[in-house]
Amino acid sequence: MxxxxxxxxxxxxxxxxxxxxxxxxxxxxxxxxxxxxxxxxxxxxxxxxxxxxxxPGLIDSHAHVVFGDWTPRQSALGWIESSMHGGVSMMMSASEVHLPGRPSDREGVKALAIAAQRAFDRFRPGGVKVLGGSVIVEPCLEPEDFGWLAERGVGLAKVGFGAFERQGDAAPLVRAAQAAGMVVMNHTGGASIPGSSPVTIEDVLALGCDIIGHANGGPTSLPDEDLEGLFEAPGAIQLVQAGNLRSSLRILELASERGALDRIVLATDTPTGTGVMPLGMIKTVTELSSLASIAATDAISMAGAGNARVLRRPEGVxxxxxxxxxxxxxxxxxxxxxxxxxxxxxxxxxxxxxxxxxxxxxxxxxxxxxxxxxxxxxxxxxxx
Ligand SMILES: [Zn+2]
Incomplete structure (x- = not known):
């Protein structure tokens, strides 16, 4: 080297x-x-x-990778390499949920996570380290599936898209994923893709994930009166570019009051319907620092070290x-x-x-x- x-x-x-x-x-x-x-x-x-x-290189903890340097959501190629030009050195998959025809049976759900983990382990567009292969928590999975997947290298899980009547019902599977050592992230707020159901503050608290994914909505936010409840949940509180900016500012205010800025992590939640945003991370840092009067050094920390800590990685410092x-x-x-x-x-x-x-x-x-x-x-x- x-x-x-x-x-x-x-x-x-x-x-x-x-x-x-x-x-x-x-x-x-x-x-x-x-x-x-x-x-x-x-x-x-x-x-x-x-x-x-x-x-430090910026870490996007909510990136909708699928396969290769391709996003089916916006029919674009080269978006990961383009994000490197926006200062991103690492991305965490928010599950390969955008794969056209994605499988929803037990074997298929597991196979997709393994295939994505393997593929991104061997392919780094623009040098970006992509943590791929986030298993989508579906009702067809059994608790023992998470240990089986973890043994095979899958370290991430995403909850909030599965066909549960109430997303909080997935809590026993989230516990199984965490017991297997996985980092689990939930979807928060209104439903983003057809066929999924909203995730309420009650669901967030029941799920107890490691990352409260787009706590400011992806893109539809929780009601204002529920935002305080985020601080009762154990996980990192993720604010994303493709969410509700007003809610992000309110959450930062609540975090400052509580001396809990160390719980805030930044991400883009792209590519999505919002688009491909190569400057999404640095734009989020800039918007939240300038509008919430947070030191640039601290906003950078939320976009780097904060994400690295929850991902148990040495990057970000x-x-x-x-x-x-x-x-x-x-x-x-x-x-x-x-x-x-x-x-x-x-x-x-x-x-x-x-x-x-x-x-x-x-x-x-x-x-x-x-x-x-x-x-x-x-x-x-x-x-x-
Ligand atoms: Zn997302």
Whole structure:
């Protein structure tokens, strides 16, 4: 894999909630990990960041992957690679529910999860790490199926689309999935696809999932009076781009009051009817930071470390020994802010001037973000 160095940084966002920008001027990556918070000047690949701020790669914990780099929902190809140009280094499948003709019998449901897990284990569009194969919790499954799937590498489950009369009735199967070590996410709010039923706050509490998926609606939100109940449930509270923005702001207000911002995680819930949104993660960070007056560093943490923690992954934090998933941010060219974090806090999407995943340079100048005020430059070596 070799070494990569990023020099001439203006600072580094660790990704830890509540931590200010660190005055780090360079990064050295070896064999996919961060080896040092300085540079020796002899990397196989050397990037001059031109004064960019380094942040952890963004993690989308609600991505509607299906197979390959294809979404049947919007008949689009290349959307995962395009999201990498939006600063996304990892995605978690919200189940392969959009597969045309998806099976709903016991064998078929299990086979789909295994096939997707295997396929994405071996295929990384644009270098993005896709955690694929999220088994859809259907009434035809038996509790022992989850242990069987977990032994075969399936680590994710999604509840809220299955043909249950009340989605809360799936709770015994959710317990079985969690006992098998799976990370379980529920759908919250109004029904999104024909044939599924709404998920109420009572269902959310009964299900007790690890992630309360699109707690701000996907896209239809819970009633305002039910939002406080989210804090009684055990899971991470996920706010998505393709949900109700007003509800997101209300949930952030409730989280701030309770000192519970560490429970908030960000995602896109795309591709869906809302579209393919390559800038969906950084746009969500920018909107929630600027509208809810949350420090850009904290909004970035919710989009990285928060998701990594619930997924039990080492990504999301920039420090020695962590995976080298790094995004270089600049203020957007022509914007009023002189640094990228101030741009986010005033609602301007920053310029993405470089994306590194597992220590490999994937893009220098994003083709999707606004133009960065100063462009990073390859001093030595080549992109992956
Ligand atoms: Zn979804």
């Amino acid at each position: 070799g070494s990569l160095e990023i020099v001439n940084l203006a600072g580094l966002v660790s990704g830890r909630l509540g931590e200010a920008v660190r005055p780090v001027g360079a990064l050295r990556c070896e064999d996919g990990l961060i080896a040092a918070l300085d540079a020796a000047g002899d990397g196989d690949v050397v990037v001059d960041a031109a004064g960019a701020v380094a942040i 920039l420090d020695v020994g962590r995976p080298a998933d790094v995004v270089l941010l600049q203020p957007p060219l022509g914007g009023v802010a002189s640094d990228p974090l101030a741009a986010i806090e005033r609602g301007d999407i920053p310029g993405i001037a470089g994306v590194v995943i597992d220590g490999e340079l994937r893009a220098l100048r994003s083709r999707n973000s606004p133009a960065p005020a100063r462009e990073a430059r390859l001093v030595r070596g080549a992109a992956a």
